[in-house]
Amino acid sequence: MSIWEYANPRKFLHTSERVMPVLWVSAGLLMAIGLIWGFFFTPDDYRQGSTVKIIFLHVPAALMAINAWFMMLVASLIWVVRRHHVSALAAKAAAPVGIVMTLIALATGAIWGQPMWGTWWAWDPRLTSFLVLALFYLGYIALWEAIDNPDTAADLTAILCLVGTVFAVLSRYAVNFWNQGLHQGASLSLDEKENVADAFSNPLYVCMIGFGLFFLAMVFYRTGTEIRARRIKALMARQRQEA
Amino acid sequence: MIALLMRDLRLAVRAGGGFGLGLAFFLIVTVMVPFSVGPESDLLARIAPGVLWLGALLSCLLSLDRLLALDWEDGSLDLLATAPLPLEAVVSIKALAHWITTGLPLVLAAPMLGVLLNLPLEGFKWVLISLLLGTPALSVIGTFGAALTVGLKRGGLLLSLLVMPLYVPTLIFGAEAARRGAMGMVVETPLLMLAGISAGVIALMPFASAAVLRINLR
Numbered sequence: 001m002s003i004w005e006y007a008n009p010r011k012f013l014h015t016s017e018r019v020m021p022v023l024w025v026s027a028g029l030l031m032a033i034g035l036i037w038g039f040f041f042t043p044d045d046y047r048q049g050s051t052v053k054i055i056f057l058h059v060p061a062a063l064m065a066i067n068a069w070f071m072m073l074v075a076s077l078i079w080v081v082r083r084h085h086v087s088a089l090a091a092k093a094a095a096p097v098g099i100v101m102t103l104i105a106l107a108t109g110a111i112w113g114q115p116m117w118g119t120w121w122a123w124d125p126r127l128t129s130f131l132v133l134a135l136f137y138l139g140y141i142a143l144w145e146a147i148d149n150p151d152t153a154a155d156l157t158a159i160l161c162l163v164g165t166v167f168a169v170l171s172r173y174a175v176n177f178w179n180q181g182l183h184q185g186a187s188l189s190l191d192e193k194e195n196v197a198d199a200f201s202n203p204l205y206v207c208m209i210g211f212g213l214f215f216l217a218m219v220f221y222r223t224g225t226e227i228r229a230r231r232i233k234a235l236m237a238r239q240r241q242e243a
Numbered sequence: 244m245i246a247l248l249m250r251d252l253r254l255a256v257r258a259g260g261g262f263g264l265g266l267a268f269f270l271i272v273t274v275m276v277p278f279s280v281g282p283e284s285d286l287l288a289r290i291a292p293g294v295l296w297l298g299a300l301l302s303c304l305l306s307l308d309r310l311l312a313l314d315w316e317d318g319s320l321d322l323l324a325t326a327p328l329p330l331e332a333v334v335s336i337k338a339l340a341h342w343i344t345t346g347l348p349l350v351l352a353a354p355m356l357g358v359l360l361n362l363p364l365e366g367f368k369w370v371l372i373s374l375l376l377g378t379p380a381l382s383v384i385g386t387f388g389a390a391l392t393v394g395l396k397r398g399g400l401l402l403s404l405l406v407m408p409l410y411v412p413t414l415i416f417g418a419e420a421a422r423r424g425a426m427g428m429v430v431e432t433p434l435l436m437l438a439g440i441s442a443g444v445i446a447l448m449p450f451a452s453a454a455v456l457r458i459n460l461r
Binding site: 132135136142155159162163164167170174 | 394
């Protein structure tokens with residue numbers, strides 16, 4: 001019993017289909033609990049009023065936007081080293097989810113920033129690096145779509161993902177250097193004094209776990225779709241050959 | 244390797260059009276800027292370093308899809324791949340040839356265009372130095388993009404989409420160094436970062452480009 005047996009598409013589909021209902025239900029439940037708790041049962045912040053509640057969408061989305069790329073990096077590495085097709089397809093499946101998360105984070109950030117900072121957009125390091133991350137996702141998805149041969153596409157996008165990671169990290173520090181901005185630092189950590197108050201952080205943790213499970217469910221679902229799409233392609237090719 | 248470099252240079256010069264095209268584009272971009280932002284000389288002086296950097300970057304981008312596509316079409320890329328020279332060396336030479344035919348003329352033209360943008364006097368030196376340090380990185384990163392899209396029909400647009408985000412750090416540090424130089428501030432930090440990016444990219448990127456090219460030639 002090792003994790004590599006899930007590289008078998010049949011085994012992967014079989015298991016993910018059994019796991020997915022649990023994932024969907026728990027993700028939905030946690031997101032519903034977290035968001036409802038966050039939106040309706042937390043006090044208004046004494047300075048920010050009720051706009052503080054955007055945090056329950058903004059932070060989990062931003063968290064998953066970065067982690068989705070990280071997951072794509074790991075999946076790409078697995079594809080490059082061990083050449084398991086499911087891994088490459090999982091990376092492909094994660095990218096659109098990742099870009100949607102990035103866009104949610106950008107959009108909710110803009111909606112939050114307008115009343116708080118008086119501007120929809122500022123060329124702040126965090127904001128700018130997220131915009132650049134969105135560009136990376138765009139390029140990655142476009143490259144997948146542009147290449148016909150699936151193995152070539154998987155190879156090329158995997159290397160693009162590796163190179164992109166290096167440059168994404170580099171851009172992060174570059175924009176940091178370029179402009180010190182409005183966005184506050186990280187406000188959730190175990191040892192810092194300047195944390196978000198418990199009343200906010202508890203539903204926030206629920207939301208973050210919910211978003212994480214939702215991402216996992218989406219990736220399983222989309223990977224399954226990719227596997228089936230590839231099977232259909234193979235079947236049709238065989239049919240054409242026989243005809 | 245030298246033979247390959249000379250061949251590429253000769254091709255670039257003789258093939259007509261391609262060689263001067265980047266320069267002409269650089270000129271056009273620079274001339275268009277005062278039309279779009281207005282001709283106040285103070286404003287132009289302030290944005291001149293950034294505009295010169297952006298113009299150089301765009302002209303560099305423009306010439307990228309010719310970098311490998313011509314060799315791909317006539318099959319010489321396959322020959323080069325099977326030649327005793329390692330593919331990493333081939334892409335390095337290609338990037339070098341691209342820099343000599345595109346990057347270097349841009350660097351030399353930048354001061355001339357700086358006059359059009361009312362660039363402050365002390366800025367000329369730093370624009371020149373920052374471009375000299377930064378354009379090799381643009382060429383090398385661009386070679387990676389060109390290698391990624393070499394087999395694709397009409398890969399030019401995709402190429403710019405892929406390469407643009409990779410250019411972000413180089414552009415930030417390069418333009419920042421030029422800007423600080425033009426304003427008479429200390430330039431060491433961005434300049435060193437820029438040099439670091441160029442050196443790192445020149446050292447590592449050919450491996451990625453060669454890997455990608457091998458996949459595309461398979």
